[in-house]
Amino acid sequence: ENLSNQIAAGEVIERPASVVKELVENAIDAQAQHIDVLVEEAGIKSIRVIDDGVGIPSAEVLKAFERHATSKITSRHDLFRIQSLGFRGEALPSIASVSDVVLQTAQSGAHEGRHVHIKGGEVLEERGATARVGTDITVEDLFYNTPARLKYLKSQATELSKIVDVMNRLALSHPNVGFRLVHHQKEILKTAGNGQLQQVVAAVYGVQQARKMLTFNAEDSDFKLNGLTSLPELTRANRSYISIMINGRYIKNYQLSNAVVKGYGSKLMVGRFPISVLEIEMDPLLIDVNVHPQKHEVRLSKEAELVDLIEKTIYDRISKENL
Ligand code: ADP
Numbered sequence: 001e002n003l004s005n006q007i008a009a010g011e012v013i014e015r016p017a018s019v020v021k022e023l024v025e026n027a028i029d030a031q032a033q034h035i036d037v038l039v040e041e042a043g044i045k046s047i048r049v050i051d052d053g054v055g056i057p058s059a060e061v062l063k064a065f066e067r068h069a070t071s072k073i074t075s076r077h078d079l080f081r082i083q084s085l086g087f088r089g090e091a092l093p094s095i096a097s098v099s100d101v102v103l104q105t106a107q108s109g110a111h112e113g114r115h116v117h118i119k120g121g122e123v124l125e126e127r128g129a130t131a132r133v134g135t136d137i138t139v140e141d142l143f144y145n146t147p148a149r150l151k152y153l154k155s156q157a158t159e160l161s162k163i164v165d166v167m168n169r170l171a172l173s174h175p176n177v178g179f180r181l182v183h184h185q186k187e188i189l190k191t192a193g194n195g196q197l198q199q200v201v202a203a204v205y206g207v208q209q210a211r212k213m214l215t216f217n218a219e220d221s222d223f224k225l226n227g228l229t230s231l232p233e234l235t236r237a238n239r240s241y242i243s244i245m246i247n248g249r250y251i252k253n254y255q256l257s258n259a260v261v262k263g264y265g266s267k268l269m270v271g272r273f274p275i276s277v278l279e280i281e282m283d284p285l286l287i288d289v290n291v292h293p294q295k296h297e298v299r300l301s302k303e304a305e306l307v308d309l310i311e312k313t314i315y316d317r318i319s320k321e322n323l
């Protein structure tokens with residue numbers, strides 16, 4: 001049983017950043033307003049995620065660590081129709097199979113919370129706990145029992161930068177949630193959770209940068225766009241500084257990010273890219289998730305139309321600036 005979880009972990013949990021992503025997505029799914037992520041040694045030693053979400057019912061805490069026991073949807077096609085980010089019920093069992101996990105959780109109104117300690121997939125302790133509403137989970141010694149995985153990890157600087165990337169993307173796609181990322185007592189990211197995309201952009205890219213960004217929005221019968229994009233002369237960025245969210249979910253799609261670049265026309269210097277954050281709202285039925293949902297790649301039925309709308313919107317907005 002733990003072996004099959006370890007095998008699943010090989011797919012879902014590649015590195016500390018994958019643990020952060022899965023745990024924070026669970027907190028978002030639990031409707032947390034504030035999510036604190038505390039990391040030691042780039043997450044290899046310890047990752048702690050504290051949320052103020054709805055918590056897990058005491059009777060279901062152990063079930064949350066059983067594979068597929070909690071699958072929220074049945075088909076991949078449903079992915080963009082449901083509210084939750086998780087859907088396979090694989091993350092917690094996978095993580096617990098390759099690390100040392102302590103989870104404490106309580107629901108609002110409960111007299112007691114629940115505390116559980118699981119190491120290498122084995123339940124070491126389960127007992128009552130204080131009733132602080134929300135979930136507090138700590139993952140220590142990731143890959144302690146899978147040395148090949150551990151060896152595959154890069155330097156701490158690289159692993160930490162991947163955690164920062166994940167947090168930035170989650171923060172940009174959830175302006176309503178206040179995120180905090182702390183590494184060795186040092187605060188790396190803090191967002192207000194006030195619903196303002198501009199505030200998140202300031203937290204991620206700096207206040208100076210955020211002030212200089214241009215806001216844009218557009219709408220047609222199929223799509224609603226809104227976002228922020230930097231002036232071309234300020235760009236220090238590469239293509240990865242173009243963040244695209246569809247219906248509140250971070251996605252990757254080359255044609256769409258390229259549409260932003262094309263919108264600059266000749267105003268964008270060769271080899272330069274803007275910093276852009278683009279929120280798209282559309283009918284979920286027009287979206288199909290590619291083979292591997294972990295990779296965030298999506299296919300769209302009306303992609304060419306959306307590409308045109310993005311390109312034109314950026315073009316019009318940049319043109320107004322008289323550069
Ligand atoms: P999935 O998110 O795909 O359902 P996970 O393995 O990530 O599967 O989590 C299993 C279940 O544990 C979730 O479906 C949810 O019910 C519960 N859970 C996990 N983390 C939290 C949390 N932070 N707050 C509330 N419930 C949680």
Ligand code: MG
Pocket residue numbers: 022025026085086087091092
């Ligand atoms: Mg999950």
